[in-house]
Amino acid sequence: MKKQILPREFYWHDDVVALSQALLGKILVTKIDNQLTAGMIVETEAYRGAEDKASHAYNHRRTARTEIMYAAGGVAYVYLCYGLHHLFNIVTANKNTPHAILVRAIEPVEGIPVMLKRRNMQKLHPKLTAGPGVLTQALGITKQLSGASLTKSPIWIEESGVKISPKEILAGPRIGIDYAQEHRLLPWRFWIKNNPFISDLKSRGQNSRFQ
């Protein structure tokens, strides 16, 4: 099948919760250090900009770090978490609407030897790319790439040809945002049912071939 890079307009949709589900099954690709690596997006979280207490842009907070969230959709927002982990987000919606989608897990598709080397692992295992901090390491994404366009930079997203039906999509509370008060339990984390590469073991399903 033909590889089709998602156009900028794809990211301009105003409903970040719907887009978070639409991104499941798409292919996240990087070409960094001249090495092509890619994985299917299997878990996402929606962060609904100014109205979401879990969002870095809650109440229209604007700082040097979060400024890129206010750009028109279709750019990367990458930030350092706990001083260690680079977390990759997709900025969505129109300019000045700071919605973003955190990519929490991917299923490796291409460049697996490169990803293994970057992760210092010997063989394929969900730990390679299951989790927002480890998938960036596998793909070579760092905060240097925050602000990069997803249509003309070393990071982009492609159609996979695989259609994920609503029945295959599960939803639950977002992870690691207990500080978000009444927004803490919103079911804005989405994942592909029973996919072995989901970050949270409890929601992964019981038939993982890696157990």
Added chain:
DNA sequence: ACGAAGATTGGCT
């Protein structure tokens, strides 16, 4: 200028 907290991970008990 200071210090607490963080959209996590991996190793050890």
Added chain:
DNA sequence: GCCAATCTTCGTC
């Protein structure tokens, strides 16, 4: 299950 690692960011003094 618990906890340290590690450092930027941001609120407060």
